[in-house]
Amino acid sequence: MRDFWNQVDTYAKQWIKEAGDRIKASFSRELVIETKSNPNDLVTNMDKDIEQFFISKIKEVFPGHRILGEEGYGEKIETSEGVIWVIDPIDGTMNFVHQQRNFAISVGIFENGVGQAGFIYDVVHDELYHARKGKGAYINDQQLPPLKQVSIEESIVSLNATWVTENRRIDPSVLSPLVTRVRGTRSYGSAAIELAYVAAGRLDAYITMRLAPWDFAAGKVLIEELGGVVTDLEGKPLDILDRSSVFVAKPGLHEEILSTYLSKYKG
Numbered sequence: 001m002r003d004f005w006n007q008v009d010t011y012a013k014q015w016i017k018e019a020g021d022r023i024k025a026s027f028s029r030e031l032v033i034e035t036k037s038n039p040n041d042l043v044t045n046m047d048k049d050i051e052q053f054f055i056s057k058i059k060e061v062f063p064g065h066r067i068l069g070e071e072g073y074g075e076k077i078e079t080s081e082g083v084i085w086v087i088d089p090i091d092g093t094m095n096f097v098h099q100q101r102n103f104a105i106s107v108g109i110f111e112n113g114v115g116q117a118g119f120i121y122d123v124v125h126d127e128l129y130h131a132r133k134g135k136g137a138y139i140n141d142q143q144l145p146p147l148k149q150v151s152i153e154e155s156i157v158s159l160n161a162t163w164v165t166e167n168r169r170i171d172p173s174v175l176s177p178l179v180t181r182v183r184g185t186r187s188y189g190s191a192a193i194e195l196a197y198v199a200a201g202r203l204d205a206y207i208t209m210r211l212a213p214w215d216f217a218a219g220k221v222l223i224e225e226l227g228g229v230v231t232d233l234e235g236k237p238l239d240i241l242d243r244s245s246v247f248v249a250k251p252g253l254h255e256e257i258l259s260t261y262l263s264k265y266k267g
Helices: 002-028 045-061 093-098 172-181 191-200 213-225 253-260
Strands: 033-035 042-044 066-069 083-091 104-111 114-122 127-132 136-139 156-159 184-186 205-211 229-231 244-249
Touching: 002 045, 002 104, 002 114, 002 127, 042 045, 042 093, 045 066, 045 083, 066 213, 083 093, 083 191, 083 213, 104 191, 104 213, 114 191, 114 213, 127 191, 127 213, 136 213, 156 172, 156 191, 191 205, 191 213, 191 244, 205 213, 205 253, 213 229, 213 244, 229 253, 244 253
Parallel strands: 066 083, 156 184, 156 205
Antiparallel strands: 033 042, 083 104, 104 114, 114 127, 127 136, 205 244, 229 244
16 A cells, blocks of 8 residues: 555656646746636636646546546545545636746645645745655655644734625634734735645644635645644534635644634634
């Protein structure tokens, strides 16, 4: 079984780097940009091309594996049995379109609902965050240390300003007191980047109201491998097949924020 996961790991890294090269090569070409659910929900021809690239590679080498992808070229998956690749070809498409940075390829691989491998590739900075269950987590070849406890006052929390202004998903008064207490807040516009930054210790927590599995799958594996805590805003485990609110943080900090602030959240 170890050889099998070593093989999966090797292929995944190879395909991710190939996909990254394809994306970088697209920078000088004109993108075809469309909208999905609303004018801010963008998709490009590259999102679609990269997802199809992964699907063709996975099906060729691992025909028995199933694929859940953001752009819908994978399969309709209703059970978590077997091996499932959860893929976001370009997480942070708006950043990709407007900035050509602050986006990532995100690939989480689960077996019977348990995260076995996670990969987040910051294409522009050539930083591959990767983890195998029980094998540690890394940026490229550098091993990441276990996450250490930090107080709220010393923490930097990633949080979109939407959640402390009038919105449809959460009362702004739930999180605004937290914002005034922490050392600082950040927002990068890519869930994968923000989850990778928690794993790397660049952020201490990340809070958002609604993500799809392809947004959080890889980050979940990375953060849990380092001792971080990954739940929804009510402290419940995430389902790899369902959309959910997401709250990730270093140990200790997760419990303190959950009990002090998020206990007021009504989802």
